[in-house]
Amino acid sequence: MVRKLKEQTLEHLLVESIYLILLELPLQSLGNFPTSSHPSCCNLQLDVETTTLVCYFSLFFLVLPSKMAPRPIFAATHPRACSTAFERVFMTRRDIMESVHEPFGDAFYYGPEFLSDRFRDDADQRERSGFADKTYKDIFDQVMDAGNEGKRIFIKDMAYYLMTPDGKPTKVAPSLGEEEPGNPTVVPLEILKQFQFTFLIRHPRRSIPSYYRCTVPPLDEVTGFYNFMPNEAGYEELVRLFDYLLKEGVVDKDNLVVVDADDLLDNPEKTIRLYCEKTGIDFKPEMLEWNDQDSKFASNAFEKWNGFHNDAIKSSALRPRTHAQKTSTTESENKEWTAKYGAEAQKVIRKTVEDNVAYYEYLKQYALPV
Template sequence: MSNKPIFVATHPRACSTAFERVFMTQRDTLQCVHEPFGDAFYFGPERLSVRYEQDQKARAESGFENSTYKTIFDNIMKENEEGKRIFIKDITHYLSPPDGKPASIAPSLMQVKRGVGTNGSNPLTDIANGSKGSETNGAVEKSPPYPYATEAEPGNPTVVPTEILNKFHFAFLIRHPKHSIPSYWRCTIPPLDAITGFYNFMPSEAGYDEQRRLFDYLRSCGQIGPKLAGQDGEQKSGVADICVIDADDLLDNPSAILEQFCKSVGIEYSPSMLNWDNEEDHTQAKEAFEKWKGFHEDAINSTELKP
């Protein structure tokens, strides 16, 4: 079984933060990283979203104005210094240009793509060692920054080189849009918009198109499949099962779904993972979810995952 960092790719309002809380209880063996790539997507010099394009003050006040895709990978590497397995939960469309626009590699990751620091010795250290000494790690500030003056990879719908995508064990979490879209819309209108800072609903942030295109790409290049999670049989070495969780199934039968998920990604399952009603778990969650205020209140105030 692969020990690659786990990347749970999802779209907004898919019950993904409640799902993440399950694995935040495993502090001894897992290092959870909560939605890191939104920093670059919305605020940094390689930003892909236009949400804050005309609001330089908001970008500066976010604290992520200088965050590139490479600095985020660097920070993930630092999270791994204790030797725990990394567990990332993030929004898939943070890795892709909005509205189906063609993707090219993020400037800060171009040197990694050229082969610097990609010898496979450590999946995260290799990324971090890719380029040094550049103030913005290769990103050139212009407004808007996208499209980049960089090359594209055929078929790759993201701004992340395939060499880097291949260093992660991907699984997918989805939810029916009849639930997720109204939930997201409520975060962009009064009174919640004053807390979230998202003052208009942008259909491009629904995330379903990007989710499907990344899934199809990883499958086409052999990073996931053909074996389905839960099926008997051996999977090829270094290849992840096809693991797609429907949030409705998760909410209906959390213990069974999580047990199968853990088996698929190589985590030891325990029923105790489904309860986090203690001060240490609540403190950890409040700190981790602080940067996306207004989006995670239900997950922060929850105590367990049950039908």
């Protein structure tokens, strides 16, 4: 039987397979199928075993994919973009979705293919993390395994976890394949194509000071990030990923999904509805309300990055903010940051903000109209 199969061309097998499925014959009757009446150009003569195997191939390649979940969603973002509150919305849909929270930081910071300088000279910390052996391939395997039950995968993660910091050339991770010239990420293009990419942004004058706070006392003792690194702002990498996916046709310019955090906070229901329409998720208003079970699930998921998600964990809902967003000037911001963190820190924060405004504004032009 195997020898006979090898002698047939793939095209012939597909023709036979499609014909068998269209006729909707019961499996036990396939052996008596009159092969002389097949529309095959070569009038294949298939025995019972071969015909049955071809039918199974047909079911696998033509029928089962229609039953499978749509492409995994990858919500790419930068730090402190209200992305965890955004993520909590989709964690409520455990009936249809598997949420995977920021998996690639394991490989970026701690694994044998690590790219970040944060723990480069601290092998003990990388070992204590529990992720010192995690390659990028290991992470992708874990991500795809999350969809084994047929649920759609939802990933929220930082774009900069997929690139060498400071705009340096990035090569495909050794565990994932060979170098791809022009690819700014560690991930082969063929893998990137498997995901539906969406993007979440926030103005750097709000995200950068928030991230700085997580890297200095007293919160640094909780987060384990003991110094502020401007190259973790994440905007440049998000734009590089966005542009590459656009150039390669992984995302469609006419169907981009970019969410601005201010829109999310001002009008969460409309923003989430639009996002769900664009990504094929069945929206339910109760996604914006989180019960004790939802909170417990989120708390367990966020435990790995302790200290970064406290506000999102404590929240019980995503409701429109009731107070108008404070109007600030450069002078008032500088004064506030100096009072909180000191004069030198204020200068670092200001420079990091200014370095990233153009990246934010570039992506902002594509934001969903809320």
